[in-house]
Amino acid sequence: MSTDEFDVFLTRVEIDGADDGPLAGKTVAVKDNISTDGVETTCGSAMLDGYEPPYDATVVSRVRDAGATVVGKTNMDEFGMGGTTETSAFGPTKNPVDPERVPGGSSGGSAAAVAAGEADLALGSDTGGSVRNPAAFCGVVGIKPTYGLVSRYGLVAYANSLEQIGPLASTVTEAATLLDVIAGPDERDATTRYDAAEGEPDDHPAETVSYADAAREGFDEDELAELTVGVPRELVEGAADPVRETFQSALDALGTRGVETVDVSLPSVEHAVQAYYVIAMSEASSNLARFDGVRYGEQGDREGNWNESFASAREAGFGSEVKRRILLGTYALSAGYHDEYYEKAQDARAWVKRDFDEALQTADVLATPTMPVLPPKRGESLDDPLQLYLMDANTVPVNLANLPAISVPAGRADGLPVGLQLVGPAFGEPLILRAASAVETVVD
């Protein structure tokens, strides 16, 4: 067993999978907010220190059935709330590309595990970019599937209407292979059964395509010449110079293969970060009410009444970012503020969706830098929460619109990885996987 020099794991295990299957011989690291039967699942929080779920998440059963060996639970921002893996109650993870820098987050341990070779593949979860952000910062591939493609059963909920479990891997094809295994309907998550009312649950898109085949095939010369990539101005202008230059070089390289690039505009995205945080915090304030120190977690002071006991359990168990989000979510939903924040955020969400639909009428896929900045140094960005939220500008619109997106390495700037994000229409995973393979081919 390796020394885990980048602190990617919270728990090391070796859970063997089935003898045979599409992932036979592969090792998989699992983010610590995805339930593993009898194996500690902390969500990076002191609140769940020692918590051992009595069941496996659907995605964990599926990777085991597919023959993979689960090798550990990976570090993360507490309950997924952060973009650097520094809000973990168990200390930060180092970026294997440059150990002084953050690996991104919140699935920072999963991305770093793949980048460092601690696991062949990893599972993360993406509520507002938490798979794509660390994939970009660590120089690996990460996929945020269309909402409803992958079961959330056994994922400890943060913001249910936004989040999906997604794969991380070194290559587009490997990530697609893991997506094939985890995607599909699950009777335990009704949002994966969107078409069940019309009859057959196996009409689910994942049942009729092979993502690995799409990634492996990519596009041939003729198809590339017919591909149109839309570039949303608003999501490029805000990026730091070295990021923008690397992104542009990758687009230019695609251009030499005949890919057409067009400018598109998404005026609504100016409000996406605001809408995302209002919705995510509101949902979090309700979801995290379950942590009261009675059924699991840290027991509160039992001197006072139940209100006092719960408040003390939650003071001891939650870190500052989690408290900040619960309180702001409670505020946004409270009488008198609901219309001003929550309702307006839902309007903005609908607007973002409409903008993406329109942009995807003129382009097959959209491309942006995944992150507007290069990975910061540890300790550099935690002081001002608002500045950290703004780092999510390019990833959160996709969650608001329920669309699929992939982050694929676009090259390096100042020796640090830059990710290129491709966004496609709902259940258009095969298309963005083919396009991502094309990027992989043209970028050394």
Add this chain to the structure above:
Amino acid sequence: MSESPERVTTEDVEHVASLARVDLDESEAEAFPDQFADILDYFAALDEVPETESEPELVNVMRADETREGLTQEAALSNAPESEAGYFVGPRVS
């Protein structure tokens, strides 16, 4: 930039914390009012968002109401800090 019209007071934060049943430590109680003011000020731009019709593609999903195996009582209680005679032990109500 002009000063935010509505500052957030310590009392405001304490009120929301009590609604959310979350005690704060000293440093949080000190830092949160200014941080919340900045964040809420930023959220206030949502006011410019036009009312937008959304047509969610939602359908009701029904299934037969059949019994199936669930967690055993022992498994359900296994993570409780305190249990007694098959029950969770909670704090007193008042």
